[in-house]
Amino acid sequence: DTGVSQDPRHKITKRGQNVTFRCDPISEHNRLYWYRQTLGQGPEFLTYFQNEAQLEKSRLLSDRFSAERPKGSFSTLEIQRTEQGDSAMYLCASSLDGPSYNEQFFGPGTRLTVL
Amino acid sequence: KNEVEQSPQNLTAQEGEFITINCSYSVGISALHWLQQHPGGGIVSLFMLSSGKKKHGRLIATINIQEKHSSLHITASHPRDSAVYICAVRSETSGSRLTFGEGTQLTVNP
Numbered sequence: 001d002t003g004v005s006q007d008p009r010h011k012i013t014k015r016g017q018n019v020t021f022r023c024d025p026i027s028e029h030n031r032l033y034w035y036r037q038t039l040g041q042g043p044e045f046l047t048y049f050q051n052e053a054q055l056e057k058s059r060l061l062s063d064r065f066s067a068e069r070p071k072g073s074f075s076t077l078e079i080q081r082t083e084q085g086d087s088a089m090y091l092c093a094s095s096l097d098g099p100s101y102n103e104q105f106f107g108p109g110t111r112l113t114v115l
Numbered sequence: 116k117n118e119v120e121q122s123p124q125n126l127t128a129q130e131g132e133f134i135t136i137n138c139s140y141s142v143g144i145s146a147l148h149w150l151q152q153h154p155g156g157g158i159v160s161l162f163m164l165s166s167g168k169k170k171h172g173r174l175i176a177t178i179n180i181q182e183k184h185s186s187l188h189i190t191a192s193h194p195r196d197s198a199v200y201i202c203a204v205r206s207e208t209s210g211s212r213l214t215f216g217e218g219t220q221l222t223v224n225p
Contacts, residue, residue, distance in 0.1 A: 002157075002159065002160075031211060033211070033212070033213075035213075035215075037156075040217075041217055041218075042119075042201050042203070042215030042216050042217045042218050043158075043201075043203075043213075043215045044215070045212040045213065045214070048210075048211055048212060055210065055211075056210055056211075056212060058212075089156050091156070091158065093158075095211070097211065103148065103160050103163040104148075104160065104213065105160065106150075106157065106158035106159070106160070107157075108155070108156060108157040109156035109157065109158075111156065
């Protein structure tokens with residue numbers, strides 16, 4: 001257990017439905033990252049937050065995806081009008097970044113299956 | 116061509132063998148990570164390197180910044196080492212994002 005938790009661990013939904021995932025980072029960590037991993041591939045960056053500010057978004061993050069970190073603690077990732085291509089493992093990570101770069105700690109992931 | 120390339124993609128070994136997984140990258144980096152992923156998805160950070168060599172138990176990670184290459188070694192491999200090993204880099208220009216290799220599936224047979 002790295003201290004980063006994600007909920008739910010598994011989600012099965014029908015195409016066209018909206019889904020929301022939650023990530024709780026390690027409490028003192030100011031940076032929070034979302035990654036997506038499809039079967040047999042390495043993870044790909046989606047977005048990251050420094051406190052409550054969303055500092056960077058990947059081109060992978062289409063208009064159907066939105067992420068928030070309203071109080072600089074937990075974060076949510078919402079996918080609207082899900083498509084079968086959204087089926088993947090969604091990973092969250094957190095780090096404490098200051099003058100030097102520190103390692104990222106990963107959560108267990110949320111596996112999304114879109115039918 | 117991916118920014119981060121790993122080899123081999125799949126590796127099968129007998130218990131006790133010495134294992135090497137390689138990672139090459141094409142960008143300037145500020146840090147390189149070796150990560151372990153077990154079935155079910157959870158990722159554990161094994162090492163974060165910016166130069167030289169690190170050792171933790173039976174695991175050794177090395178990096179050659181000039182050659183843009185890193186290796187992960189496992190000595191006296193054990194079936195519990197079976198997992199996917201992923202190399203990830205933080206480039207000098209990409210902020211905090213990590214760019215990942217596709218992973219190496221390691222299977223250690225008893």
